[in-house]
Each structure stands twice: as C-alpha cells, then as structure tokens.
Amino acid sequence: MNYAQVRQALFDIVQQTVAADLIRASAGNLSMRTADGHLAITPTSIPYDQLAPGEIAIVDLDGNHIDGPCTASSETPMHTAIMRNLPNVGAMCHTHSHYAMTFAVVGREIPLINTEALMCGAPIPVAPWASPGSGAGGEVTVKLLRSRPELKVVLLRSHGVVAVGEDIHQAFGHAYNAEVAAQVYYQGLQIGEPIIITPEQKQEIYEIYGMAGV
Ligand code: 13P
Numbered sequence: 001m002n003y004a005q006v007r008q009a010l011f012d013i014v015q016q017t018v019a020a021d022l023i024r025a026s027a028g029n030l031s032m033r034t035a036d037g038h039l040a041i042t043p044t045s046i047p048y049d050q051l052a053p054g055e056i057a058i059v060d061l062d063g064n065h066i067d068g069p070c071t072a073s074s075e076t077p078m079h080t081a082i083m084r085n086l087p088n089v090g091a092m093c094h095t096h097s098h099y100a101m102t103f104a105v106v107g108r109e110i111p112l113i114n115t116e117a118l119m120c121g122a123p124i125p126v127a128p129w130a131s132p133g134s135g136a137g138g139e140v141t142v143k144l145l146r147s148r149p150e151l152k153v154v155l156l157r158s159h160g161v162v163a164v165g166e167d168i169h170q171a172f173g174h175a176y177n178a179e180v181a182a183q184v185y186y187q188g189l190q191i192g193e194p195i196i197i198t199p200e201q202k203q204e205i206y207e208i209y210g211m212a213g214v
Pocket of ligand 1: 026027028029042043044045046072073074075132133
C-alpha cells in the first residue's frame with residue numbers, strides 16, 4: 001500500500017471506531033505501519049467528523065514528521081514506543097470508550113468473563129499511571145504486552161484503552177471487544193457477581209475454535 005492507500009485504510013477504520021463510539025471529538029488516536037517502515041497516525045486536535053484521509057500524518061518510528069499537512073497525534077510517543085518495541089504489532093487503536101475507561105479510572109482489571117474478554121487476552125490489566133502525551137503510556141503498555149503474549153488490550157489508568165493487532169482490522173476488533181466485555185462486566189456487577197471463566201473452560205474454548213493454547 002502506498003501512503004494514500006494506507007491513509008484511506010486507516011481513515012475507514014477511524015470512521016468505524018467513531019460509529020462504535022469508541023472515540024469522539026479528537027479524543028483517541030489510531031495508527032498503522034506503512035510498507036516503508038514508518039507509521040500512519042491520526043493528526044492531533046482535528047475532530048473526527050471533520051477529518052479528511054489526506055490529513056493523516058506519516059511519521060518515522062522516532063516520531064519525526066515524514067509526510068502530510070498536519071501534526072501527528074499528541075500520543076505519537078506512545079504509538080511509536082509500542083511499534084519500536086513490539087515488531088508483531090502492525091496497528092493500534094487508542095480509544096476513550098466509556099465502559100473500559102470506567103474500569104481504568106477505578107484501577108480495576110476486567111476478568112475473563114466472556115468470549116469478548118477472551119479475544120482480548122483477559123484479564124485485561126490496568127497499567128500503572130502514565131501521563132497522556134508523555135510516551136510513558138507506551139512503556140507501561142510494552143511491559144505488559146511483552147510479559148503476556150496473548151494480551152491484546154491494556155487499560156491506561158485514569159485515561160483510556162490501548163488495543164493492538166497485526167493489522168488495523170484486528171486492532172479495531174480488540175478495542176471493540178474490550179468495550180463489550182467492559183460493559184457486560186459492569187452490568188453484571190450491578191445485578192450479581194460475574195462468574196469468571198476457569199482455565200479449563202478457557203482451554204475448552206481454545207480447542208473448539210482452534211485457537212492458540214493457554
Ligand atoms: P490527539 O492529540 O490525537 O488529538 O489526542 C488526544 C488524546 O486522545 C489524548 O489521549
């Protein structure tokens with residue numbers, strides 16, 4: 001894919017992410033790798049309902065501007081830290097989805113309570129505090145993702161969500177599943193005590209669906 005194609009692919013997923021209410025205004029940001037080893041990333045401070053594909057910035061993995069009329073997201077240091085350190089990550093969605101953020105602000109992980117949580121590699125942990133825009137969010141996320149290869153989603157304390165994938169479709173899917181898991185867990189807590197899926201039950205699901213082992 002050339003830059004125009006990468007920008008369009010990222011833009012299309014931005015629209016889906018907005019439609020799913022995982023991001024809004026200019027809160028949250030998405031990125032995906034380009035064929036020449038750089039990163040396409042949403043620009044800073046442009047409301048998503050006004051964004052044009054050509055405004056998506058191209059930066060190198062140190063965050064230097066390579067192409068495009070707009071300044072890259074203020075969260076570029078977080079995205080580039082993840083891309084520099086995790087070669088299997090091809091794309092990521094940093095969302096501000098309501099239910100997942102709710103758990104992030106109380107510092108409570110989302111346990112393995114359903115298949116959506118399973119797809120995210122639950123339990124979905126809350127990373128230690130890292131100031132938005134500082135790049136520290138990348139460091140705490142890398143540490144968690146490295147220690148648990150099945151993990152695809154991390155909650156940033158008092159901030160939001162990082163969901164990664166091999167490509168932007170996967171990253172979006174994980175961000176979406178994390179929000180569904182968070183909402184269902186939250187609702188479950190209102191009416192009872194959600195039942196955690198056991199390691200044996202998890203293994204059973206893996207076997208039935210031919211997924212990677214525990
Ligand atoms: P932008 O700089 O991408 O507008 O980001 C704001 C934000 O989501 C902070 O987490």
